[in-house]
Amino acid sequence: MNGFFGFFENLHSIIHPYWCDGWMLIKSCGEIFIIFILLYTILRIMQGTRGAGILRGLAFTLVIVTIVILFFIKKLELYTVNWLITEFLPVFIIPVIILFQPEFRRALIKLGQSPFFRMFVKSEISVAKEIVRAVTALSENKIGGLITIEREDGLGHYIDGGVKINSNISSDLISTIFWPGTPLHDGAVIVQEARIAAAGCLFPLTENENISKTCGTRHRAGIGITEEADALSIIISEETGLISVAVGGKINEDVTPDELRNELERISTGTVKENRSG
Template identity: 70%
Template sequence: MNSFFGFLENLHGWVLVKSCVEIFIIFVLLYTILRIMHGTRGTGILRGLAFTLVIISIVTLFFIKKLELYAVDWIVTEFLPVFIIPIVILFQPEFRRALVRLGHRPFLRMFFRSEVQVAEEVVKAVSTLSKSKVGGLIAIERGDGLDNYIESGIRINSDVSSDLISTIFWPGTPLHDGAVIIQEQKIAAAGCLFPLTENINIAKTYGTRHRAGIGITEETDAISIIISEETGRVSISVGGQLKDDITQEELKRALEELTTETVMSTRGS
């Protein structure tokens, strides 16, 4: 048996096979960690870190070792580990922002995101609430987990339905004052509390519902939809930016564009 493995190790392709196996094991481990962490605010950071580690592994195993770049190999294996911890500590905020931005790239989301095809039901519910001048706030989870905010409300875990959304926000119902969170094709919770934006440039005419809708998109990459109970006007907020008084068609188009990455993700995984 030992002679058999000794023979294989002499084969030119055996090194490539071992490298592929190592990379596959690393990928599986990182993917498992990401699945466990799904729904937390650290997901984006871990996703960016996983991508960085996979790239480093590929460069190390395929290029440095294969081309016998001994000087570069020494720097990577001996020199960098000594300085990486002090560097990370010194530049922690910068590394965090960089990893979050990297983790939110569409080409990475395609591996780790779940499909969310709820636009039509949401638009239908928003249209009903708008015509009746019933206030509402809906957040759709994307890359950053909203589990912390789900815990602030009442868990529902129901299929997305325009009738259910409309009923939740109807005046007099116990949960109409809070927000609805949609997570992975489900109405995860209702009556949820969001942080209010502290942006001093937001018009004073906007009330608590609008400020909460903006606040959640400042803290996460979620999409929030706000229906004004005074005017019935519909607004959408992404990345802390508010677009006010949009039509039903504009809302539908925006949701389709913003959730396209999510639809692609499940097909890729």
């Protein structure tokens, strides 16, 4: 029982100076609030990435461990432990950055898509506009094409297997790539971070037997890549000129240019739906 009351006496001795000194209390509450806002902002930015759950667990563990360690350091006067933590804790920042590098990269991409930073970069809407313009022209002229947009899952392997372009997106360039007779006509164009990364890329074909019999090789390739990654594929039929969109291994056929524009704009806000009918 003495130990039980002793704990609360120790807790009271820690809290009492803050409670008596109004300015110290306000300052401490302000610091806690700032730390909370920083952690909340980081978790919100990384929401949806595969490392978000790990980061939440890591953040919670670090907070609890830090509180416990600081309490025992103060009570037991563990100055050597305090020195070790002060000197070597920053070293662990580098392994954490390496471990969560993909998540930090995606978080920075999301941060760059925020309204504040969009004032300084090319608008996502103009990129969608160029793609829709190119797709509409290909559709009207019944020129086949396959455009795949990278999202969270990287498509570096397929980019390396194609012809690297690394160019700004323009409707004229896309139309030229898919013009009949050109060397890259039969492959896919991959869009990565609002740029044309490569053309002439080859994808695995879907083996889904429920896909419509009207879907040819280009459509099956467009669906196949979305079965392996969370990419979005735009397919233009060479026979009919119809536009199709594939997401999550399923395809939505006969999409209008306006519907396609809405779909591309949803990509930039991370709200693309994956419950397509097929």
